[in-house]
Amino acid sequence: MPVLYYVRHGETDFNREGRLQGRRDTVLNAHGRQQAAECGVLLRNLFARDHMRPQDFKYVASPLKRARETMEIVRATLGLRPHDYEVDARLIEIAYGEWEGLTLQEIETQSASVLSARERDKWDFAPPGGESYRELADRIGQWYGSLTADSVVAAHGGGVRALMAILNIVSEEQATRAQIEQGVIYVFADGKMSRYA
Numbered sequence: 001m002p003v004l005y006y007v008r009h010g011e012t013d014f015n016r017e018g019r020l021q022g023r024r025d026t027v028l029n030a031h032g033r034q035q036a037a038e039c040g041v042l043l044r045n046l047f048a049r050d051h052m053r054p055q056d057f058k059y060v061a062s063p064l065k066r067a068r069e070t071m072e073i074v075r076a077t078l079g080l081r082p083h084d085y086e087v088d089a090r091l092i093e094i095a096y097g098e099w100e101g102l103t104l105q106e107i108e109t110q111s112a113s114v115l116s117a118r119e120r121d122k123w124d125f126a127p128p129g130g131e132s133y134r135e136l137a138d139r140i141g142q143w144y145g146s147l148t149a150d151s152v153v154a155a156h157g158g159g160v161r162a163l164m165a166i167l168n169i170v171s172e173e174q175a176t177r178a179q180i181e182q183g184v185i186y187v188f189a190d191g192k193m194s195r196y197a
Contacts, residue, residue: 003150004188005043005057007074008157009066010035011182018103021066022096022130028069035183036070040077042185042196043152052150054078059085062092062155071154090143093156094136097129122176123165133176137162160186169193 010032014021028036047054059080061071072082099107108115118125126132140162153159157180165175167188180186185196 001144001188002147004144004147004163005046005150005152006160006163006186006188007036007039007043007070007152007154008160008180008182008184008186009062009064009070009154010039010073012066014101015182018105019101020096020099020103022093022100023064024100025065027065032066032182033069033073036073037077038183039070039185040074043074044078046185046187046196054080056150058147058149058151060088060091060151060153061085062159063087063089064092064156067091067154067156071152074152074154088143090139091153091155091159094133094158095130097127097131099127099130121173123172133158133162133165133172137166137172141166163188164193167191167193 010028012021012026012032013029014024014026015032016029044054059071059075061067068087071085075085076082104115114128118127123133126135136158140159144163144166160180161175161178164170164178165172169192170178181197183197187194187196
């Protein structure tokens, strides 16, 4: 399989407030834009280390604004045309349905029993009107299987978790609980994941 450099989008105000974003089309805040630029510098250094050039890669982003803005800042930092990349709908974040825009504390206040059910089986649980990690992994797996070239992706934390499970880096349940950070490059190569910050 090709090498994948995965950038989780930079911080949004929803991230800062601990709100579930899912399909909400939020934008980066100032700190998130700084994180995206730092990821561009990290990538430039990784490419130089591996004797690669930024133009040697395919670039693809989730259709949500926070991922696209991250990709455009990364590309500009690498000296590439910011808008010259592909968008793939399969990279969109996991859908939280009726929970989008809420914090976990707000959800617990509304329905502690439903939140408890999620904690018992995070991989197969789907929030009301949302999707499960298993459903997310199905579409991320289809996308990953279609890669034909070393690629840089800007997308979401759920996608990293899905890839960790698909590639058997950790168990499905461990993947749902993995802390996926912003301002970090996750490199998937040879069935392993490396993290660069």
